[in-house]
Amino acid sequence: MATDSSGTESKPPVRHHDNYEKRLSLILKAASKIIARDGFAGASVRDVAAKGKIGLSGIYYYFESKDELLYAIQRHSFSTLVSLLKERLETCYSPEDKLKAVIDNHFQFFVKNRDEFRVCVHEMESLSGKYYKTVLKIRQEYFQLVRGVIDEVLRGSKDETDLTALFLFGSLNWVYMWYDPEKNYDVDKLSSQYLRVLLNGINKSQEL
Amino acid sequence: MATDSSGTESKPPVRHHDNYEKRLSLILKAASKIIARDGFAGASVRDVAAKGKIGLSGIYYYFESKDELLYAIQRHSFSTLVSLLKERLETCYSPEDKLKAVIDNHFQFFVKNRDEFRVCVHEMESLSGKYYKTVLKIRQEYFQLVRGVIDEVLRGSKDETDLTALFLFGSLNWVYMWYDPEKNYDVDKLSSQYLRVLLNGINKSQEL
DNA sequence: ATATTATTCGAACGAACGTTCGATTCATAG
DNA sequence: CTATGAATCGAACGTTCGTTCGAATAATAT
Numbered sequence: 352m353a354t355d356s357s358g359t360e361s362k363p364p365v366r367h368h369d370n371y372e373k374r375l376s377l378i379l380k381a382a383s384k385i386i387a388r389d390g391f392a393g394a395s396v397r398d399v400a401a402k403g404k405i406g407l408s409g410i411y412y413y414f415e416s417k418d419e420l421l422y423a424i425q426r427h428s429f430s431t432l433v434s435l436l437k438e439r440l441e442t443c444y445s446p447e448d449k450l451k452a453v454i455d456n457h458f459q460f461f462v463k464n465r466d467e468f469r470v471c472v473h474e475m476e477s478l479s480g481k482y483y484k485t486v487l488k489i490r491q492e493y494f495q496l497v498r499g500v501i502d503e504v505l506r507g508s509k510d511e512t513d514l515t516a517l518f519l520f521g522s523l524n525w526v527y528m529w530y531d532p533e534k535n536y537d538v539d540k541l542s543s544q545y546l547r548v549l550l551n552g553i554n555k556s557q558e559l
Numbered sequence: 560m561a562t563d564s565s566g567t568e569s570k571p572p573v574r575h576h577d578n579y580e581k582r583l584s585l586i587l588k589a590a591s592k593i594i595a596r597d598g599f600a601g602a603s604v605r606d607v608a609a610k611g612k613i614g615l616s617g618i619y620y621y622f623e624s625k626d627e628l629l630y631a632i633q634r635h636s637f638s639t640l641v642s643l644l645k646e647r648l649e650t651c652y653s654p655e656d657k658l659k660a661v662i663d664n665h666f667q668f669f670v671k672n673r674d675e676f677r678v679c680v681h682e683m684e685s686l687s688g689k690y691y692k693t694v695l696k697i698r699q700e701y702f703q704l705v706r707g708v709i710d711e712v713l714r715g716s717k718d719e720t721d722l723t724a725l726f727l728f729g730s731l732n733w734v735y736m737w738y739d740p741e742k743n744y745d746v747d748k749l750s751s752q753y754l755r756v757l758l759n760g761i762n763k764s765q766e767l
Numbered sequence: 768a769t770a771t772t773a774t775t776c777g778a779a780c781g782a783a784c785g786t787t788c789g790a791t792t793c794a795t796a797g
Numbered sequence: 798c799t800a801t802g803a804a805t806c807g808a809a810c811g812t813t814c815g816t817t818c819g820a821a822t823a824a825t826a827t
Contacts, residue, residue, distance in 0.1 A: 521733025
């Protein structure tokens with residue numbers, strides 16, 4: 352990750368032009384859109400290039416392969432998700448508040464980054480090798496974070512905490528299959544309702 | 560779908576050999592395995608053919624295209640899921656019993672048809688046109704069936720019922736991402752626990 | 768046994784894919 | 798202004814893809 356660490360060979364330092372970063376994130380945005388629409392295997396680098404207003408071979412100046420493109424999207428998105436959650440959790444005290452922060456954070460990230468979210472959830476297993484392992488680590492960090500919060504609320508057995516966490520992730524991640532931005536859901540209301548169901552079950556949902 | 564209905568041209572009646580059906584379902588089984596592993600876009604007809612112990616072109620004697628292969632898997636699986644649920648619901652009386660039947664049925668179908676389940680959930684949007692519409696109808700029938708049951712339990716607003724149904728589907732469908740057959744979960748226990756969480760929430764899960 | 772037709776196969780097609788490469792353009796440093 | 802290297806491009810490579818087709822095989826009916 353370091354731009355210039357000593358290897359066996361001294362590499363010439365790379366001085367990027369001013370809009371290198373903008374181009375890069377433009378390509379990432381385009382790739383997210385295309386991959387979200389066609390799936391990773393179904394998406395073509397040519398389509399990504401077209402959407403990103405760059406030539407086909409231009410992509411390979413910024414990324415060494417199609418795989419690295421997916422890797423970059425997932426790594427960046429998951430890292431952001433973890434960072435945002437950590438920040439939020441610091442200002443929470445009760446276990447229930449933390450759980451609400453988890454749900455809020457997840458939903459909000461989804462709403463603000465629909466394509467990236469979809470690519471992260473739907474293409475979890477499209478990577479392999481080094482790329483897969485690196486992303487898996489971040490995903491696991493996120494899972495453990497959420498698992499810890501659930502454990503605080505639940506204080507049950509390990510198995511129960513695990514299962515509850517998996518149920519939670521299921522509901523949260525499934526959202527991209529039915530959420531319609533046209534209908535303009537209130538995200539706060541969405542996560543509040545979900546928190547209530549999770550805490551009190553649907554039998555009590557009439558109250559309040 | 561009819562083998563011999565009057566069209567503009569009279570078609571010669573097709574008399575299949577004895578193991579036509581067995582071959583067909585063997586190919587479907589093979590296709591489910593390959594598509595579950597590689598995704599629909601990533602799966603090659605050649606791999607399906609190899610897994611199904613048939614030549615590449617042999618596939619096209621049974622199916623007219625790769626799309627129809629996916630269509631056949633989804634149509635058959637969703638139809639089965641709906642039929643099984645309908646059967647079960649007939650022997651249930653209380654709303655809670657019905658809800659348990661829904662969850663049980665879904666989990667059990669998953670455990671007994673892992674590849675097909677995955678293909679149904681993960682490749683929902685890989686079809687288009689006529690194929691997509693037909694499968695969508697069955698899916699919607701299933702959704703309405705489940706929605707009705709939830710409504711009986713919940714007796715809340717339309718929005719609340721819809722959201723709860725979507726949460727439910729999320730958790731249920733996500734299972735293929737974490738279920739490990741080696742660990743030999745007790746499916747009954749799984750669905751019981753899920754029913755309890757759904758009904759009473761995690762705050763009460765200590766009891767019982 | 769022979770005719771019929773359901774079934775299988777090998778070989779090939781054009782299209783689309785990911786990736787590479789040398790030339791070219793552009794921005795920046797001196 | 799000139800030189801340097803970052804950035805872009807067009808064209809092509811070799812592979813793999815879904816699908817087709819005519820010939821070969823296997824099963825059934827007469």
